[in-house]
Amino acid sequence: MNLKEIDEPMNHSDRMEPRMRERILTLLNKTASPDAVAWLQQTIASQEAHFERRPFYYAFSGVSRHFDKAGRLPEDSDEIFGDWDEYRLARVGLLLLLAKQDEAEFVETFHALLNTADLREQVALFSALPWLPHPEKLLEAAVDGLRSNIVDIFDSISLDNSFPAENFSDEAWNQMVLKAIFITRPLYRIMGIGDRKNILLAEAISDLAHERWAAGRMITPEAWQSCEGFIDDRIAGDIAKMAESDQKEDRAAAALVFSKDDSGKLEALRSGLTPELERIANGDLTWKTLGKTMEEKLTRKCLT
Amino acid sequence: MRFFDSHVHMVSRTTDDYQRMAAAGVTAIIEPSFWQGQPRTEVGTFKDYFNSLIGFERFRASQFGIQHYCTIGLNPKEANNEKLAEAVLELMPLYICKEGVVGIGEIGFDDQTKAEEKYLIKQAELALEADLPIQIHTPHRDKKKGTIRTMDVLEDVGIDPAKVIIDHNNEETVKEVLDRGYWSAFTIYPHTKLGNERMVQLMLEYGAEQIVVDSAADWGISDPLAVPKTAALMKDRGISLEKIEQVTYHNPLAAYGQSGQVSEQDWAGSEGIDPTALFEGNTLLRGGMDVETAMSQYLIE
Numbered sequence A: 001m002n003l004k005e006i007d008e009p010m011n012h013s014d015r016m017e018p019r020m021r022e023r024i025l026t027l028l029n030k031t032a033s034p035d036a037v038a039w040l041q042q043t044i045a046s047q048e049a050h051f052e053r054r055p056f057y058y059a060f061s062g063v064s065r066h067f068d069k070a071g072r073l074p075e076d077s078d079e080i081f082g083d084w085d086e087y088r089l090a091r092v093g094l095l096l097l098l099a100k101q102d103e104a105e106f107v108e109t110f111h112a113l114l115n116t117a118d119l120r121e122q123v124a125l126f127s128a129l130p131w132l133p134h135p136e137k138l139l140e141a142a143v144d145g146l147r148s149n150i151v152d153i154f155d156s157i158s159l160d161n162s163f164p165a166e167n168f169s170d171e172a173w174n175q176m177v178l179k180a181i182f183i184t185r186p187l188y189r190i191m192g193i194g195d196r197k198n199i200l201l202a203e204a205i206s207d208l209a210h211e212r213w214a215a216g217r218m219i220t221p222e223a224w225q226s227c228e229g230f231i232d233d234r235i236a237g238d239i240a241k242m243a244e245s246d247q248k249e250d251r252a253a254a255a256l257v258f259s260k261d262d263s264g265k266l267e268a269l270r271s272g273l274t275p276e277l278e279r280i281a282n283g284d285l286t287w288k289t290l291g292k293t294m295e296e297k298l299t300r301k302c303l304t
Numbered sequence B: 001m002r003f004f005d006s007h008v009h010m011v012s013r014t015t016d017d018y019q020r021m022a023a024a025g026v027t028a029i030i031e032p033s034f035w036q037g038q039p040r041t042e043v044g045t046f047k048d049y050f051n052s053l054i055g056f057e058r059f060r061a062s063q064f065g066i067q068h069y070c071t072i073g074l075n076p077k078e079a080n081n082e083k084l085a086e087a088v089l090e091l092m093p094l095y096i097c098k099e100g101v102v103g104i105g106e107i108g109f110d111d112q113t114k115a116e117e118k119y120l121i122k123q124a125e126l127a128l129e130a131d132l133p134i135q136i137h138t139p140h141r142d143k144k145k146g147t148i149r150t151m152d153v154l155e156d157v158g159i160d161p162a163k164v165i166i167d168h169n170n171e172e173t174v175k176e177v178l179d180r181g182y183w184s185a186f187t188i189y190p191h192t193k194l195g196n197e198r199m200v201q202l203m204l205e206y207g208a209e210q211i212v213v214d215s216a217a218d219w220g221i222s223d224p225l226a227v228p229k230t231a232a233l234m235k236d237r238g239i240s241l242e243k244i245e246q247v248t249y250h251n252p253l254a255a256y257g258q259s260g261q262v263s264e265q266d267w268a269g270s271e272g273i274d275p276t277a278l279f280e281g282n283t284l285l286r287g288g289m290d291v292e293t294a295m296s297q298y299l300i301e
Helices: A013-031 A034-049 A053-066 A086-098 A103-115 A119-127 A135-145 A151-158 A163-167 A170-182 A199-214 A221-227 A233-243 A248-259 A267-281 A287-300 B015-023 B043-054 B056-062 B082-094 B114-130 B143-157 B174-179 B196-206 B226-236 B241-257 B275-279 B291-296
Strands: B003-005 B026-032 B067-072 B101-108 B134-137 B164-167 B183-187 B211-214
Touching (some): A034 A053, A053 A086, A053 A119, A053 B082, A086 A119, A103 A119, A103 A135, A119 A151, A163 A170, A199 A221, A221 A233, A233 A267, B003 B226, B003 B241, B015 B056, B026 B134, B043 B056, B043 B067, B056 B067, B101 B114, B101 B164, B114 B143, B164 B241, B174 B183, B183 B196, B196 B211, B211 B226
Parallel strands (some): B026 B067, B067 B101, B183 B211
């Protein structure tokens, strides 16, 4: 699968590991104490020479003994690692090393860590998925992790993470996207959201929207992206409703769906969406810009 | 006042308890791993128990503005199931270096069997390896001998007494525990352990150095407000505020602070207790906090 929104190759740990490790250490050098970084480098070096589970367990959990619990990268400081905190970076650095062990050692250790992980350790384990080998052995854990009711854990799998798009079945993908909509997560940060659209997901989103409307509540306008290409009479009606909404983000979503539509069922909406279609033509309005707007609103106040 | 209850089994307590504790000034707590009443038959139930100590229970406490820490260990009673004990010892390295794990505990003797001694030694060695304090449970029966034997065993392993908190002390054990350089903790637990009037007498005799007061509230008839109530009784009996704060806050913080996993900064910024601030948006928090009723009877016998 070719995912346009993913610019880093995935699942090639042998090739990726040294480069990713350097990147992580460089970033940690910007924020963490020199002692902590030196400890991490030394730990990686000794485990690389001779991997042993128990010291690895101590190191993985013991990251909290060396790094600052509040320490994190300044916002947008890295394309891949965004504003990750020190614990997450350091633990992913260690997992890159685990990725080099043989399959049985890797898979068993990964699951032992996950089954006993605290919240921030779970976030690190799931964040590392794109760079870990044997994805088929990690798939079930990722799907199960999404059942968490802890937003940080859900986010670590669903957002800015290429693993679901690369490995999930449609069924698992649809569950993830629906839950992300349900709990109002920023959908533009789901990698592959524009590529994994399918008819079942489009129908489920329409159903969810109708349920929400019946309850007098809204649905995030980002949701309609997953309906692109599946415009039947019912969904056309939903998009028409969005085009007439008094919320400008709803109208923007309607215009974005319209701009990709070749069903002809949305033609009547054109004149009402002129300003939005102009912004799309200039490149000022995309699913990403809409997503960012929604995310900013979300951080100001909870939508639901 | 702020209190640090360094021994309380919150998995056995309700949200009412959390509300009353928060309102009474309990700021931080330590939940030792312990025997849950029903003997465990599988190592998996230990794993899920440890997971709840570092996971859901920590979260639940935070909903009430209480900082939750834990100690990880195999309790002496279950050390007698050797097959299970071995499996738990295999599991412990996954937990002991985690954030908020402030020691190995509660470990020690129950019936004072060979198996209990074996796993006390093994766990003391783990504490050395991970450079963690140890929280000791002293036996209910034959307590004095068991307490002395515990100290002997720990010293044979090479443990520094300053990194050990010996709990459930009484008038018979306190002197030797203090003389040998250990922290001496007292559990204010109605009927079976120590009432707080006795605790006041102990304070008058031994002062506040190296002394810790806790509740060990659990699934039995016990009192999660034992620490604040005992502080109130101490004040009533003329013990200085400074000494009261030492045994109910500063000493447990200093003892377990040696783990590097707990410090006052963790709750800095939460100025006192504002119960109303805890309610908003939290599904766990319901109902009112009737502190006055809870605290009106602070004598525990």
